Amino acid sequence: MKKTFDRREFIKISGMGLGGLALGAGLLNYSESSPSPGHPALTANITRTPTYCEMCTFKCAGWVYQLDGKPWKIIGNDIDQHSYGRLCTKGSAGIGAYSDPDRLKTPLIRTEERGKQVFKEATWDEAFAYIAKKLRDIAEKHGPDSVALFTHGSGGSFFKTLLKGYGSANITAPSYANCRGPREEAYLLTYGEAINSPERTDMKNSKCIVLLGSHIGENTHSAQVNEFAQAIRNGASIITVDPRFSVAAGKSKYWLPIKPGTDMALLLSWIHVIVEENLYDRAYVEKYTTGFDKLKQAVKQYTPEWAYPVTSIKPEVIRETAREMAKHAPATLVHPGRHVVWYGDDTQRVRAGAILNALLGSWGRKGGFYIPSEAEVPEYPIPHAPKPKRTWRDAMPGKFELANLALSSGICDATIPTQGRDYNIKGWLVYGTNLIHTLPDPQKTLDAIQNLDLLVAIDILPAEITGWADVVLPECTYLERYDDIRISPGREPQIALRMPAFKPKYDSKPAWWIAKNLAKKMGLEQYFPWNDIEEYLEVRLEKVGSSLAEMQKLGVKDLPKATPNYFAPGEDIEFGTDSGKIELYSQTLENYGHDPIPRFTPHEEPPDGYYRLLYGRSPSHSFGRTANNPLLTQLVPENEVWINTNIAREWGIKTGQYIKLINEDNTSSNKVRVKVTERVRPDIVFMVHGFGHNQKKMKRSFNKGASVTHLISRTKTDPIMGGVGIRGNFVTFEV
Numbered sequence: 052m053k054k055t056f057d058r059r060e061f062i063k064i065s066g067m068g069l070g071g072l073a074l075g076a077g078l079l080n081y082s083e084s085s086p087s088p089g090h091p092a093l094t095a096n097i098t099r100t101p102t103y104c105e106m107c108t109f110k111c112a113g114w115v116y117q118l119d120g121k122p123w124k125i126i127g128n129d130i131d132q133h134s135y136g137r138l139c140t141k142g143s144a145g146i147g148a149y150s151d152p153d154r155l156k157t158p159l160i161r162t163e164e165r166g167k168q169v170f171k172e173a174t175w176d177e178a179f180a181y182i183a184k185k186l187r188d189i190a191e192k193h194g195p196d197s198v199a200l201f202t203h204g205s206g207g208s209f210f211k212t213l214l215k216g217y218g219s220a221n222i223t224a225p226s227y228a229n230c231r232g233p234r235e236e237a238y239l240l241t242y243g244e245a246i247n248s249p250e251r252t253d254m255k256n257s258k259c260i261v262l263l264g265s266h267i268g269e270n271t272h273s274a275q276v277n278e279f280a281q282a283i284r285n286g287a288s289i290i291t292v293d294p295r296f297s298v299a300a301g302k303s304k305y306w307l308p309i310k311p312g313t314d315m316a317l318l319l320s321w322i323h324v325i326v327e328e329n330l331y332d333r334a335y336v337e338k339y340t341t342g343f344d345k346l347k348q349a350v351k352q353y354t355p356e357w358a359y360p361v362t363s364i365k366p367e368v369i370r371e372t373a374r375e376m377a378k379h380a381p382a383t384l385v386h387p388g389r390h391v392v393w394y395g396d397d398t399q400r401v402r403a404g405a406i407l408n409a410l411l412g413s414w415g416r417k418g419g420f421y422i423p424s425e426a427e428v429p430e431y432p433i434p435h436a437p438k439p440k441r442t443w444r445d446a447m448p449g450k451f452e453l454a455n456l457a458l459s460s461g462i463c464d465a466t467i468p469t470q471g472r473d474y475n476i477k478g479w480l481v482y483g484t485n486l487i488h489t490l491p492d493p494q495k496t497l498d499a500i501q502n503l504d505l506l507v508a509i510d511i512l513p514a515e516i517t518g519w520a521d522v523v524l525p526e527c528t529y530l531e532r533y534d535d536i537r538i539s540p541g542r543e544p545q546i547a548l549r550m551p552a553f554k555p556k557y558d559s560k561p562a563w564w565i566a567k568n569l570a571k572k573m574g575l576e577q578y579f580p581w582n583d584i585e586e587y588l589e590v591r592l593e594k595v596g597s598s599l600a601e602m603q604k605l606g607v608k609d610l611p612k613a614t615p616n617y618f619a620p621g622e623d624i625e626f627g628t629d630s631g632k633i634e635l636y637s638q639t640l641e642n643y644g645h646d647p648i649p650r651f652t653p654h655e656e657p658p659d660g661y662y663r664l665l666y667g668r669s670p671s672h673s674f675g676r677t678a679n680n681p682l683l684t685q686l687v688p689e690n691e692v693w694i695n696t697n698i699a700r701e702w703g704i705k706t707g708q709y710i711k712l713i714n715e716d717n718t719s720s721n722k723v724r725v726k727v728t729e730r731v732r733p734d735i736v737f738m739v740h741g742f743g744h745n746q747k748k749m750k751r752s753f754n755k756g757a758s759v760t761h762l763i764s765r766t767k768t769d770p771i772m773g774g775v776g777i778r779g780n781f782v783t784f785e786v
């Protein structure tokens with residue numbers, strides 16, 4: 052695959068501005084032992100090791116360079132589909148995660164009750180013996196199926212094997228119920244296939260891109276930013292719907308500053324225009340879809356004139372943008388979004404976008420959604436795990452039946468004893484997710500934790516979750532370890548390898564080692580029948596005609612491809628839905644008691660003097676996981692709250708001033724710096740997520756900025772699949 056983007060373009064689009072460019076200087080300032088990031092001497096000894104990035108969970112592949120045996124730089128791998136050879140600011144700052152002096156250094160065992168951070172240092176053997184005993188006790192008293200694994204990150208796969216071997220299927224990732232779950236279910240219901248990660252969006256070939264919320268550029272997933280940049284360079288027409296003037300809005304032909312929470316009305320009105328004005332792809336709709344007549348009937352009421360007072364978008368703008376989409380179809384992409392858990396009707400809202408895409412004929416077509424291929428790499432053979440008697444579903448009978456994965460917030464609820472429920476979760480293994488900041492309503496998370504018999508946290512940093520754990524296990528950073536092969540869908544079936552570039556610091560260990568040795572202590576060694584990770588990887592790679600030696604040289608490899616990326620003209624397609632067609636009308640939803648066609652329902656309005664709390668991403672940070680990174684804190688040390696100029700004037704608030712935010716349940720935030728701006732609507736305030744840490748052991752992030760999560764007390768649960776909408780809170784100011 053050719054490199055097609057230049058660095059300047061990437062920086063411009065990704066909203067990094069000078070911050071991104073200043074990173075080299077940051078590297079120079081931080082570590083006395085850091086070599087100059089400039090040109091090394093000709094005699095220098097340069098080595099490189101393949102990796103894939105863990106600074107967020109997008110796993111861009113790259114190379115870790117060492118100069119004369121010392122860490123030098125991390126750059127992208129040119130043939131990688133996740134990054135196109137361009138890592139984002141955070142990926143470039145991976146060495147900061149390795150060199151962070153606040154890292155966890157040794158296993159810890161709690162010596163006083165939860166709530167106090169009093170631990171004793173332990174050997175790995177002592178920590179494993181403690182965990183194994185507790186897990187045996189839980190299995191005897193409550194059954195092994197009352198333990199759950201929360202995981203977000205590469206090493207999680209080894210803990211999944213461990214948990215299944217132990218006898219539980221309660222494996223959950225916050226990236227489902229707290230991120231993209233509604234999107235995956237909406238597309239499954241409509242097309243019989245999910246979007247998955249990386250997204251199957253063919254943005255680099257799009258002629259028109261519609262972004263609802265998706266703030267690409269601030270959301271810096273590399274492939275997305277790179278392809279978005281290429282679409283702009285090709286002259287694509289961008290329509291951005293966002294109550295805030297985002298970086299993407301600044302690159303757009305149309306910015307629609309929608310009233311928050313009303314995107315469903317806009318989508319239904321766009322569908323109305325496309326149907327009524329006969330702008331849809333008739334041949335595609337006739338051949339591939341079912342339910343068009345019912346859809347036509349259902350959207351009759353959603354005229355642009357109806358949508359105007361709801362969304363605050365003028366009828367002529369709704370018509371014009373609908374026509375713009377149709378003009379470029381099928382190379383028009385109504386982006387499916389990623390973090391879509393907003394207002395509780397999220398599966399239906401995303402489905403409205405999916406239906407719009409079907410009318411434009413963009414699924415399976417160039418510039419719309421491509422058909423991805425995934426490398427088929429056989430598993431290392433292990434014995435079958437025992438079948439658990441119960442799963443998380445038994446803790447919430449009759450609810451969220453269309454959820455295809457376990458719900459993090461649901462498992463949290465099932466940990467709090469409730470009258471009438473005899474199945475409670477008693478143990479949590481938490482790998483690479485800081486649940487205190489990740490799950491909304493942190494008080495509920497703490498209530499759940501206080502009801503556990505065992506909480507084990509496997510992390511690289513003393514994040515808040517480790518402060519509540521009974522046992523803390525220090526993993527080494529991704530730069531110090533092997534992990535499983537990266538297998539992800541894309542235009543080409545690709546695999547990528549991560550190898551250790553450096554020796555693990557302190558007494559930290561890789562996930563594979565921790566899981567394998569804990570399994571041994573628990574008498575479950577049969578699920579880890581390999582001697583070490585090299586043997587495991589060698590066996591898997593050999594089955595696809597590769598080897599560790601080859602992957603060490605390549606980093607990323609394309610495997611043979613079976614499916615083309617687009618439908619052939621007139622091709623007969625059997626979709627994975629019950630009807631075999633794209634379902635504009637969903638019989639499945641109707642059967643489960645939900646609307647078969649999305650319908651508008653209004654959301655709550657803010658009380659007087661309150662503003663809707665909206666949030667997004669900092670281009671220089673990943674959630675809270677980088678808030679303590681020595682390199683990135685030099686670029687962005689804290690978050691700011693964006694307040695509309697007129698509102699700030701009413702309150703007498705100025706840029707640079709520190710204020711507190713208070714939600715309608717009287718929870719108040721840390722002090723946070725104000726940014727007064729025209730770039731947000733007067734009915735909202737905006738912050739980036741991932742700040743406001745209250746963990747003293749993370750010295751650079753402690754008390755910096757405010758936490759969005761801390762202010763989220765009123766969630767809205769998606770009745771279809773249990774996604775947890777977190778845009779339901781309003782805040783006012785304490786000046």
Ligand SMILES: Nc1nc2c(c(=O)[nH]1)N[C@H]1C(S)=C(S)[C@@H](COP(=O)(O)OP(=O)(O)OC[C@H]3O[C@@H](n4cnc5c(=O)[nH]c(N)nc54)[C@H](O)[C@@H]3O)O[C@H]1N2
Nearest residue numbers: 203230483484485489509510511512514674675676740760
């Ligand atoms: N308020 C609010 N909440 C949100 C969101 C939001 O926008 N606002 N976003 C939601 C979304 S979209 C998502 S995907 C989730 C993400 O949520 P999480 O994935 O939980 O993200 P973090 O809070 O950054 O937690 C990552 C944890 O992993 C640790 N870690 C980092 N690298 C490693 C490693 O190599 N090994 C191990 N073992 N640990 C590691 C970090 O130290 C940190 O404790 O949060 C969701 N929650």
Ligand SMILES: Nc1nc2c(c(=O)[nH]1)N[C@H]1C(S)=C(S)[C@@H](COP(=O)(O)OP(=O)(O)OC[C@H]3O[C@@H](n4cnc5c(=O)[nH]c(N)nc54)[C@H](O)[C@@H]3O)O[C@H]1N2
Nearest residue numbers: 264265266270271292295311312389390667670672673674
């Ligand atoms: N730099 C960086 N990049 C990241 C991450 C990171 O932590 N840091 N995290 C990654 C992850 S896991 C995810 S899930 C994605 C999340 O990134 P996205 O999927 O892009 O997240 P959204 O929540 O859609 O986007 C937030 C935007 O939605 C707007 N918004 C708020 N309310 C509304 C509304 O009612 N209607 C509309 N139309 N817009 C609204 C906000 O103003 C903001 O601009 O980012 C990924 N990329």
Ligand code: SF4
Nearest residue numbers: 104107110111139142
């Ligand atoms: S998007 Fe950035 S932080 Fe995430 S994996 Fe890629 S380079 Fe790393």
Ligand SMILES: [Mo]
Nearest residue numbers: 226230231390
């Ligand atoms: Mo996410």
